[in-house]
Amino acid sequence: MLNTASQIQQQVQLAAYNSFGVPAMAAYFADVKSLGELRRALEFARDKNLSVQILGGGSNVLFVKDYAGLICHMNIQGISHLPESGMVQASCGENWHEFVSYCMNNSLYGYENLALIPGSVGAAPIQNIGAYGVELAQFLVEIEVLDRERDAVRNFSRAECEFGYRDSVFKQQSSHRYVVLSASFKLSAHNLPNLDYQALKAALPEPGVTPQQVYDTVCRIRRSRLPDPAELGNAGSFFRNPVVSRDKYDALQSEHGEVPSYATEDEHLVKIPAAWLLDRAGWKGRRRGPAGVYERHALVLVNTGEARGEDILLLAQEMSSSILSQFGIGLVPEVQII
Secondary structure: EEEOOOOOEEEEEEEEHHOOOOOOEEEEEEEEOOOOHHHHHHHHHHHOOEEEEEOOOOOOEEOOOOOEEEEEEEEEOEEEEOOOOEEEEEEOOOOOHHHHHHHHHOOOEEEEHOOOOEEEEOHHHHHHEEEEEEEEEEEEEEEEEEEEEOOEEEEEEEEHHHEEEEEEEHHOOOOEEEEHHHEEOOHHHHHHHOOOOOHHHOOOOOOOHHHHHHHHHHHHHHHHOOOOOOOEEEEEEOOOOOEEEEEHHHHHHHHHHHOOOOOOOOOEEEEEEEEHHHHHHHOOOOOOOOOOOOOOOOOOOEEEOOOOOOHHHHHHHHHHHHHHHHHHOOOOEEEEEE
């Protein structure tokens, strides 16, 4: 059913709009392709006193029930760049991996390590996505947003985004105020591959590694370790890697032997791979009805066919509880629960 005056659809099934493929019904739904359409959709929600959920590629959300408000699916397209400066701007609805491929094809380097990450450009800075030693924040210049409180477009500099580990100002107190419209990045025309991540470094020849080799290797590693959401519903890594004190880490070493870790900006804190904790707790390949843990990666929860959001959430809660009991560490979801 379509309201032709406002182009707002009613009673839309969201299974096709989330990478878990779980069913949930949106009371109202808008496929937003311009700033004007976004403003009209938000005005519709205000007039009807509806809650609003902004949705990008749906690769980092888990719907656990029907949504009684308005879903705004951000589908604004467009990429532009200035080759001489390395600046490139991408609209929020662009697919992230396709954007990385665009950069590679136009000799704009830096994001090769973030190839094949699912989702949209608009969602990427909210999460400050990262992989294989690179985070989005490293090359971001500014983000263009719509301030819903003032109905005004404004820009956020990188500093104003307050980026942290899988975090930004848009994920915190301002999560419902700002809607990302586009992001601008300054990439390099020079070959400066980042091989800080050990698994990536081990897979590549040195010296003379090219950005294309990094891109291809990252894609190959990700495909070998992570399922394709089109074939097996998932949202990639479900939990963040926990950060613990140095004392806590030393205690874990004493009790469990060699525990892998990553350095943080604070020498008193240590990041531990959540996948290692879940592996040690025996979660890889386990099932809870139609929800399961991927057989090749304990950090990836999957919909084996007919799972609902509640099934996956209950499995995640059991996993988190077991890690708290065994290691004294609480796991925090990366995925947004709606």
